[in-house]
Amino acid sequence: MFNRKLLGALLIASTSLAPMAALAAPGARPTPSTGCILKTHRVTSVTPYREDEHVHNSMVQRLRGASLFVEAEPGLTAEWLQLTLYRHLAEMRSAAMQDCPFDVKDVTVTVESAGAGFLVKIISRDAGKADEVLRRARLLFS
Secondary structure, eight states, rough: OOHHHHHHHHHHHHHHHHHHHTTTTTTSOOTTTTOOOOGGEEEEEEEEEEEEEETTEEEEEEEEEEEEEEOOTTTTHHHHHHHHHHHHHHHTTTSSTTOOOGGGGGGGEEEETTTTEEEEEEEEHHHHHHHHHHHHHHHHHH
């Protein structure tokens, strides 16, 4: 009787701890040393992100970065994607990563639900940095 209770308790404990062990597994999340976090998702398009700007009495469109379409995955929400991208952006402050659009200084990230996926905007206020963000984002798509 005692063995059955012990076996049952061990079975319950192991099934409740297994998901946590899977999440904590090394290499489960890309780090700055292993690559850009967007490489773990399917980026299906990259387009320039432009914003309208008032210059004197006219409107001018200025390049501000890149818009990426990330295909939906089971269990992936806009909020979760936003959180993981924020975490990755914070990690980028301590370690450089060549060719990652998040490694450009002073970028911001927004995520919106968009049909069968998510629209990720990587935005810079500096025109030169915006060109670099777009260049690096296109490397994810190719």
